[in-house]
């Protein structure tokens with residue numbers, strides 16, 4: 001579902017979506033098509049360009065309600081704490097271009113509602129995600145106990161190869177801690193997850209969580225473990241890397257030799 005039609009992208013520029021039923025531009029901040037009022041991913045295609053970047057990665061932020069997912073995204077995008085954060089209705093969206101391993105990567109991040117009543121809507125956004133932040137609240141054992149369910153959803157609905165970083169959020173509330181660092185790191189190890197404790201309030205480890213996840217995806221692309229060309233990989237080549245990749249190795253040099261100019 002997650003496509004970017006080059007022709008359309010050129011026409012509309014960055015950050016638009018198109019309703020496949022009505023062929024109209026959608027209001028991307030509402031994540032609903034203004035014509036048919038369907039969630040974006042069901043009938044509309046996001047046409048967020050990856051112009052000037054090497055890659056575009058689709059990321060999810062998942063976990064129980066109140067763990068701080070929206071605040072983590074806000075801290076990462078805006079570099080400040082989101083005061084008076086309300087429960088997310090359905091999904092929210094943010095993007096940021098980062099530099100990892102010498103590549104320019106656009107992270108397209110979907111912040112999903114943690115409340116049970118939105119599960120069926122949020123699940124439709126999992127498909128084709130390359131990376132995810134799986135968030136629990138270190139002061140709430142309940143949110144930690146729910147991790148297995150979130151993880152199963154991510155691996156079955158997004159991709160078994162999805163790169164996940166476990167984030168124990170609200171690190172600043174250490175006095176109220178209900179989950180130790182050690183037990184969470186064991187859980188992470190057993191489930192092949194990376195792990196960090198974060199604070200959306202102070203900003204500690206927030207940038208790191210997103211960047212580590214992106215860097216791991218990039219390494220897997222470079223090692224051949226992840227194939228960006230595979231349908232639903234959650235990865236798109238940006239125009240900067242497309243130009244290099246479409247030329248087989250050495251062909252640029254060959255072309256220069258053959259050319260008399």
Ligand SMILES: Nc1nc2c(ncn2[C@@H]2O[C@H](COP(=O)(O)OP(=O)(O)OP(=O)(O)O)[C@@H](O)[C@H]2O)c(=O)[nH]1
Nearest residue numbers: 065066067068069070071085088114170199200201
């Ligand atoms: N002390 C502290 N509070 C936080 C932190 N992150 C979020 N909060 C608070 O936790 C509450 C929930 O934060 P949200 O970001 O809305 O939680 P959410 O996971 O997006 O919740 P849903 O949208 O319902 O899934 C808010 O009152 C935030 O102010 C943090 O790192 N430290």
